[in-house]
Amino acid sequence: MTKLLPTSTAGSLPKPSWLAEPEKLWSPWKLDGDVLAEGRHDALRLSLTDQQQAGIDIVSDGEQTRQHFVTTFIEHLSGVDFEKRETVRIRDRYDASVPTVVGAVTRERPVFVDDARFLRSQTDQPIKWALPGPMTMVDTLYDAHYGSREKLAWEFATILNQEAKELQDAGVDIIQFDEPAFNVFFDEVNDWGVAALEKAIEGLTCETAVHVCYGYGIKANTDWKETLGAEWRQYEEIFPKLQASDIDIVSLESQNSHVPIDLIELIRGKKVMVGAIDVATTDIETPAQVADTLRQALQFVDPENLYPSTNCGMAPLPRSVARGKLAALGAGAALLRAELQA
Structure with a gap:
């Protein structure tokens, strides 16, 4: 990116109500067959338009073609039985019924590559x-085969690498791996989590x-945040290892x-996507509030390495709120950009 302070979203955007039940994670599709395939691409185009109208520079699919940021990828792999379910504790935070790994996991065919090609055909923007990252994938399953999270x-890292290379060939400019588990399992992150990510x-x-x-704005996550005290220093445990890694952007x-x-000082030298939009509230930030958050970050990251973004995905939010937040992000970044270029 050559533009100063290029904006992007961290992940999902709300789906239209005709495609899936709104304001809900793992919401079932309301369409099926060829109509569903067409509907998902229609939703992707709407999501792209929302981003463009808000002044978002690095656009995404808004995760319109998937039900969930982890399980939709896993659904396409062999070795995982979605009928055989077990209850596990997700990120030591909440219980969920998850599929079971019953054999060697393999990727028989690309998962998101056709959707990425479609997005590429719709825009000249980056x-x-x-x-999903390898550790977060492991944490969203019950393993009855490998007997080792590592x-x-x-295995997941190898599969993700195959998918990532094909996404790159389809015209994707930035491939992001979502690792909320990195904020919980610090010993594993440092022992093998970052190494698996580099694979x-x-x-x-x-x-x-x-x-x-720190997760979507769902009750399990907001309740957890209430237990974290006045300062959230989880990043302190993992940033040194990430700073030394081959990952370009944190x-x-x-x-x-x-x-x-x-704490951003701990990843000095990396490009940093700073979450300047709170996804755990329906209150819409002002451009001035966004600019202020970004201005604070500039104490610890050079302007050419600062990428304004959202805290997390916005799938559980009303569409009107998400659009307002996107607009605030675009306008807030523009305010600070004008200051820096004055």
């Missing part, structure tokens, strides 16, 4: 595509990002969070 993560980006020539946040949560802004 595009970003999000994939072994399973390495997932091996051989890529496009830019790569890792998104580490995406983090900042707006309305209790993350000390100076």
Whole structure:
């Protein structure tokens, strides 16, 4: 990117109510067959238009073609039985019924590549595509085959690398790996989590990002945040390892969070997607509030490395709220950009 302060979203945007039940994660599709395929691409185009009208520079699919940022990818892999379900604790935070790994996991065919080609055909802007990270994939399953979170993560890293290379060939400019599990399992992150992530980006020539946040604005996550105290210092445990990694961009949560802004110093030299939009509230930020958050971050990241973004995905929010927040992000970045270029 040559534009100063290029804006993007961290992940999902709300789906139209005719496609899936609004304001809900894992919402079932309201269409099926060829009509569903067409509807998902229609929703992707609407999402793209919303981003463009808001002044978002690096656009995405808004995750319109998937039900969930992790499980939709896993659904396309062999070795995972979605009928055989077990209850596990997701990120040590809440219980969920999840599918079971019953054999060797493999990727028989591309998962998101056709959708990425479609997005590429709709715009000349830089595009970003999000994939689940290896550790977060492991944490969203019950393993009855490998007997080791690390072994399973390495298998997923190999599969993700295959998918990422084909996404790159389809014209994706930035491939982002979502790793909310990095904010919980610090020993594993440092022992093998970052190494598995580097396996997932091996051989890529496009830019790569890792998104580490405090989660969607759902009750399980907001309740957890209430237990974290006045300062959220989780990033302190993982940023040194990420700073030394081959990942180009680190995406983090900042707006309305209790993350000390100076923790960004620990990833000095990396490009930083600073979350300047709170996804856990329906209150819409003002451009001035967005600009202020970004201005604080500039103490610890050079302007050419600052990428304004959202804290996390916005799938559970009303569409009108998400559009307002996108507009605030675009306008707030423009305010600060004008200051810096004056």
